Amino acid sequence: MRKRHIKLSPQQVKEFVTTSSKCNFDIDVFYNRVIIDAKSMLGVLGLDFTKTLTVQYQGYDDKFEAMIDRFAVA
Known part of the structure; x- marks a missing residue:
């Protein structure tokens, strides 16, 4: 189980949901x-x-990880 903290803008939601x-x-x-x-x-x-939002997931996908890295906060 992985947890990442992200911050989204309303404009980024479409990309986030589509990739997810x-x-x-x-x-x-x-x-x-x-x-x-x-x-x-x-x-x-x-x-x-x-x-800040917390995203929790168990699998792995290269495109999803790349997107999460762009939206990640410290």
């Missing part, structure tokens, strides 16, 4: 006590983009 949807493993986004499926456009758009 191509993965054959579950990807969840945590914000406070809310868990959202990363493959849900409406779910991700409903998040607060001023806060």
Whole structure:
């Protein structure tokens, strides 16, 4: 199980959801006590983009990892 912290803008949501949807493993986004499926456009758009989000996943995909690296925060 991997956890990464990311920050998204509303403009980056489409890329995030599209890339997540191509993965054959579950990807969840945590914000406070809310868990959202990363493959849900409406779910991700409903998040607060001023806060850091936690992404949790178990699989590995090169394109997904490259995207997460671009959105990652320290």
